[in-house]
Amino acid sequence: MRLRNITGSRETIAQSGFVIQQPELLRGQWRREFGGDGPLAAEIGMGKGQFLMEMARRYPQIGFIGIEKYSSVLLRAVQKMEADPLPNVRLVRMEAEEIETVFSEGELDRIYLNFSDPWPKDRHAKRRLPSAAFLARYDRVLKKDGELEFKTDNRELFDFAVEELQTAGWKIRELTYDLHSDPRLSRDNVMTEYEERFSAKGNPICKYIIGR
DSSP states (O other): OOOOOOTTHHHHHHHOTTBOSOGGGGTTOHHHHTTSSOOEEEEESOTTSHHHHHHHHHOTTSEEEEEESOHHHHHHHHHHHHHSOOTTEEEEEOOGGGHHHHSOTTOEEEEEEESOOOOOSGGGGGGSTTSHHHHHHHHHHEEEEEEEEEEESOHHHHHHHHHHHHHHTOEEEEEESOGGGOTTTTTTOOOOHHHHHHHHTTOOOEEEEEEO
């Protein structure tokens, strides 16, 4: 997917009070950043922030951290926060590979992966966010009874993600190959921008919830 570079996006992000500029300094201290000892959730590859911000509205007791590596995409989330500030949201521009430099062992209660880049070439498999390589990273920053949720319309990526679980030592708690037709799992589902677009085309949405 080609992303259009937006002039000034890096500068705007660098000046935004909604973006944590040195997130590594909060490693182990994120709950204090949110002013309490409530749960912490991170969305990795948050895009423009629709999912993260709606979740934050529904669950004000949870601190939500949105991680996005593309400045031109994160800029849109910053603009949404400027229009409707949410006290329980923080944004971070960083590569997902750096997650252990930002969160300490067991610091997160939940991780969300939504419509991640499929990296379709075999040689790029380790770059896929639900790969065993990334699951090892999540294992260290997620608390022992924490969970990870993954949604995608890409069946090949989803099949790959499910196959990786045994290698990585994770267990399936919930799984569906057609989320919007599942009355129980879809009941409180919050859609991303991509999910709205893909489901409108009739694409089934796959989802799992996993733990260790």
